[in-house]
Amino acid sequence: MDTKSDDTTRQTPPKVLSLMKFILNSTIGICIYFIPFTIAGRKTILLDHLVTAITRNALTFGALVTLGMILAGSLLPFYEKSWKRDVPSVIITCLKLLGAALGVMAFFHLGPEWLLASDMLPLLFYTIATSVALIVPLGSFFLTFLTDYGLIGFLGVILQPVMRPVWKIPGSAAVNVVASVVGSFSVGIFMADQFFRDQMYTRRETAIVITGFSTVSTAFFVIVARNLDLMSIWPTFFGASIVVTCLVTAITVHLPPLKHFGEEAPPEKAEQVTKGHLFSRALHQATLEAGNNQQALKCMLKNVKEGIIMSLRFLPLILSIGTIAFYMARMTPFFDFAANVFHPLVRLLGIPDSLAVTKAIVTAGVDVTMPSLMMAGMEASLAARFTVGVFSISSVLFLAGTVPCILSTTIGITLKDLMVILALRMFFSLILLSLLIRLIF
Numbered sequence: 001m002d003t004k005s006d007d008t009t010r011q012t013p014p015k016v017l018s019l020m021k022f023i024l025n026s027t028i029g030i031c032i033y034f035i036p037f038t039i040a041g042r043k044t045i046l047l048d049h050l051v052t053a054i055t056r057n058a059l060t061f062g063a064l065v066t067l068g069m070i071l072a073g074s075l076l077p078f079y080e081k082s083w084k085r086d087v088p089s090v091i092i093t094c095l096k097l098l099g100a101a102l103g104v105m106a107f108f109h110l111g112p113e114w115l116l117a118s119d120m121l122p123l124l125f126y127t128i129a130t131s132v133a134l135i136v137p138l139g140s141f142f143l144t145f146l147t148d149y150g151l152i153g154f155l156g157v158i159l160q161p162v163m164r165p166v167w168k169i170p171g172s173a174a175v176n177v178v179a180s181v182v183g184s185f186s187v188g189i190f191m192a193d194q195f196f197r198d199q200m201y202t203r204r205e206t207a208i209v210i211t212g213f214s215t216v217s218t219a220f221f222v223i224v225a226r227n228l229d230l231m232s233i234w235p236t237f238f239g240a241s242i243v244v245t246c247l248v249t250a251i252t253v254h255l256p257p258l259k260h261f262g263e264e265a266p267p268e269k270a271e272q273v274t275k276g277h278l279f280s281r282a283l284h285q286a287t288l289e290a291g292n293n294q295q296a297l298k299c300m301l302k303n304v305k306e307g308i309i310m311s312l313r314f315l316p317l318i319l320s321i322g323t324i325a326f327y328m329a330r331m332t333p334f335f336d337f338a339a340n341v342f343h344p345l346v347r348l349l350g351i352p353d354s355l356a357v358t359k360a361i362v363t364a365g366v367d368v369t370m371p372s373l374m375m376a377g378m379e380a381s382l383a384a385r386f387t388v389g390v391f392s393i394s395s396v397l398f399l400a401g402t403v404p405c406i407l408s409t410t411i412g413i414t415l416k417d418l419m420v421i422l423a424l425r426m427f428f429s430l431i432l433l434s435l436l437i438r439l440i441f
Contacts, residue, residue: 149293207258
């Protein structure tokens with residue numbers, strides 16, 4: 001018997017075939033998630049084009065799907081029997097039921113005039129919730145091209161020397177960062193939570209990624225820049241937003257609650273410290289992962305299922321928490337009071353138009369566009385508008401979007417943790433911006 005022939009038969013797929021699988025599938029994933037294409041005069045990633053096509057050409061269908069997911073999500077705690085597990089669970093369940101009621105009101109245009117104003121409930125339902133309801137399930141279907149054919153392993157090895165020492169996260173987390181910036185914060189959060197469930201990240205690493213790098217997409221960068229009339233300095237604004245976000249995250253990882261969050265042993269698939277030629281080891285890891293994956297359809301269906309479940313968990317919260325936050329910002333003096341409290345600090349840092357800036361930035365935790373909307377009607381210098389724009393991006397966490405998404409993950413982070421992290425991010429963003437504007441303006 002020819003044992004050599006038997007050994008060859010039992011070998012894993014040839015390295016060349018594995019390399020082709022890595023290159024082809026990773027290229028497909030990159031094209032879907034990361035490369036902007038101009039279609040019908042709009043430049044964005046293919047996933048966003050798909051969602052936009054549905055929301056524009058089948059708005060009622062998209063809204064109906066969103067409403068159905070919100071209603072199902074509000075009942076999920078009762079199905080899972082988790083609604084009375086503890087006090088936070090009861091509160092979250094009540095907020096989800098409120099979100100369901102608000103979803104019905106938005107879809108059927110029921111309720112008081114102030115609630116149905118274009119910048120209140122309709123904004124939350126049709127602009128934010130509907131987009132997220134479609135992006136996460138659709139995005140999760142294509143996620144396997146990024147996660148199961150070697151790209152994660154390749155980036156993990158290449159970026160490990162930078163990501164691990166500075167931000168205490170695996171090099172593969174770069175995929176989450178890019179997915180958020182060019183796609184959607186919901187995609188970045190879903191990816192990170194998926195990696196945690198797949199034993200690729202620890203709880204702490206996941207918390208760092210989703211609270212420090214789950215920024216809004218480039219489209220929202222543009223919205224903020226337009227609101228503040230910053231498009232004339234777009235490259236500077238975009239670059240500064242990314243740099244400040246990363247620097248603030250590098251600081252917050254060393255402070256509570258992230259410093260000691262979910263300390264545990266490395267996960268089963270933890271990124272290993274690599275030695276030798278960096279690129280060759282990265283390519284070896286990528287081809288190994290690509291060659292071992294023989295179940296693409298199974299991975300796709302698994303990701304879609306988990307994406308839908310995650311959407312059900314946070315969609316009702318987007319409406320309830322977002323509406324409460326919007327009401328406080330627009331209908332009460334709460335943020336005026338907060339501005340008076342924090343104005344001395346902003347003035348002390350030497351930021352121009354300090355009162356106008358303070359009134360804008362105290363709303364950053366409500367929605368990423370809120371500070372720019374608050375500042376839009378004020379007379380302010382370019383440096384002041386720049387400060388508000390970058391600040392709203394680098395804060396990362398906001399009640400109308402990222403907070404509900406993060407609360408729906410499986411890592412067990414609390415609303416209290418998120419509020420502490422938000423406060424720290426706002427403080428250090430302000431400090432860094434006070435230095436940055438002196439260099440730029």
